[in-house]
Amino acid sequence: MQKVLIANRGEIASRIIKTCKQLNIKTVAVYSDADEEMPFVKEADIAHRIGEPPVNKSYLVIDAILEVARKENVDAIHPGYGLLSENGGFAKRVSEEGFTFIGPPHSIIQKMGDKVEARKVMQEAQVPVVPGSEGGVDSIDAAKGLAREIGYPVMLKASGGGGGIGMIRCENEQALVQSFDSTKNRAKAYFGKDEVFLEKCVENARHVEVQIFGDEHGNIVHLFERNCSVQRRNQKVIEESPSPELSMGTRQAMYDAAVKAGRAVNYINAGTVEFIVDEEENYYFLEMNTRLQVEHPVTEFVTGLDLVKWQLLVADGQPLPLLNQDEITSKGHALEFRIYAEDPKTFYPSPGQISLLDWGNSEGVRIDSGYVQGNKVTPFYDPMISKCIIYGKDRADAIERAVEFFAEVQIEGVKTNVSLFREIIGEKEFVDGTYTTKWLQDYLTANRA
Template identity: 60%
Template sequence: MQRVLIANRGEIALRIIKTCKKMGIETVAIYSDADAGLPYVQEATTAVRIGEPPVAKSYLQAQQILHAAKNAGADGIHPGYGFLSENAEFAELVEKEGLIFIGPKPETIRLMGDKVASRAVMMQAGVPVVPGSEGGIAALEEAKEIAERIGYPVMLKASSGGGGIGMVKCADNGDLEKSFASVKARAKAYFGSDEVFLEKFILNARHIEVQVFGDGNGNIVHLFERDCSVQRRNQKVVEESPSPFLSDQARAQLFETALNAARAVDYKNAGTIEFIFDEQENFYFLEMNTRLQVEHAVTEEVTGIDLVEWQILTARGEALPKNQEDIKSKGHAFEFRLYAEDPEKFLPSPGKIELFEVPAGEGIRVDYGYKSGDAVTPFYDPMIAKCILSGETREVAMERARAFFEKLTITGIKSNAPLFTKILTNPDFTKGNYTTSFLQTKIKT
């Protein structure tokens, strides 16, 4: 690949540009009218206007993006995450046009994007799954019967969903009756299919995922785990690696299970297999994300491996640069998702950033999407930057994180930075004693 079009925006586009520059690859940025002045547009080799601000008129316009790639002389397309990154039809169109899709095979994206079908594949491979429905559920009465059989509480989920969208916890039949039609409608609106299914809700759970990588030639490795249990409304807020929860025995079992799951679909490129843990360290498959994760930087900091570089290498047919025994995890890293958000109402707070200054120093990495003077618009996810703090130990990394947020300056808009200070000074978090209900029960968000 000599020139890559990035079918995305903001911080992930800038992150991909950074690696492409290191590899001597030219980049093509696409932008909507709302994003014309953002840093990633200026940093790319060339940039192409893709449409009006709404995503349906810009970043989801597959044919326009392909047209831009061909006109700009790109020979590869990196989808980033979100938007078209897990759209199998888009990946197929890219390959049909003779371009390289920097991601998994389209058939894998399609299979693992269907939560019901992926559960079946994992069960066949011997990977434990959360007790739930065998397949999609068409009627409310059927949902009630299954929920009563596996026991409340349950999670009602969109079969084609992800990222916490189309997901509702139901404590009893009443909740299920209230939520069933609305979840189906939301699933149809966001994912094009109204199919839903049920899973047992695991109480006092930890959400832990494993980064996997395959080269399409039978070589598949893991790059350790990330603990993503600090969540609000099923959306990740803070991630860390390694998990402070896992015993050595559970960690070894987790990695072997993740590799078995990846092998079951002959996985290629970067992927993440997500698991839910109960209090006894029993774990169950949740889903597989067939793309680069927002939190990939945590893994990069503890392994020293550039995951975007590996994506490009494997996409163009090269073998994995390292074998499993050569991949080591060293130290500890956290990632904090900095949002333009009202810290009291926890709602997006778009506006113009007057001043955005981040402290520099050892163990500090900031993957930003905006700079001083830029406007965070209401059209897209309001993440301003990802703040990654690392150190030789978890305690050192936490201390650096506390100092970082004390010195961070962001004016003109509200942000969720105060939330991170609360988290970092909470005794349960500092001890690593937290679950997916941590924010709701300990921080009262």
């Protein structure tokens, strides 16, 4: 593999470029008019404009991306994470054009991208799933009947996609009736089909995911877990590895289940098996993300491995760098904070020019940023400025370093959520590691009234 096109932008592209440089692989960036002055454009060996700022006129235009790939005669295309990274149609087009897709085959992406189909696969593989519908729910009457059977609250989810856009919590039948049609319409608009399904809402849960890797030779391993339970509106805010407050028995059972999930679909490349864990440490499959995750650096910190390097080697047909599970170890503790250009009170995006960007001089800190001082945060894309990953010899040490880090950070020109992190890392539930997926929202409700 000599030349790779990165079909993404910002810190994602910069992260991939960094590893490619270490492997002496040339990189091709694609950019919109809004990103012409962004760091990733300058960091790549070659960069091509592909369209206007809106993603549907640039980063989601498959034909424009493939035209650049042909022009530059690249060997492979890395989709990054977000945008086209879990688009099975894109992966298929890449392969049909004769380029290597740095990720799983399109068939796996499509199968795991359909949440209803993914549930069926996991049930057949005897991986625990959250109680819910066997398939899509076609009518409100069917939804009401099932909800009465499994009990409220329930989660109404789009089968074609996840995240905050694709799901809504319904406390009672009235809420279910009010949400049913709107959720179907939203699913159609965002994911191309209006199929929805129903799951029991697991209360006081923790969101724990296991990183897996597979190769073309049938090898599959796990790279331990990450806790992603600090969430707002079903969106992750802080991630960490290892997960606090989780017994070794449950941890190992989840590793085994994740590998079993990967084997069920003959998984290749990087993937993440997401679980929800209840108060009794019963765990249930949520979904499989068929790409590298935003939070992968915490895994890199505790394992000492470069996950993008693994992706490139596997895509090149090579076996996993470490085939024996016992060779992969976890040491220390890592926390990741997603710093956004947003109003810390309303959480509305705060576009503008970054007039000051100073990360300080704290030890054990990795900054994965898509911006430098002077860049503009535009309203066209996700307003994340950077990911700040902090490592310590244990969780207490990592938190202490986080306190020092956030005391030094200075960002001006745009509003950010830095002040929120300064609050969170001092809260008892976070320090003790006893938080659940509803903790942050409850905290905000109590402290933002």
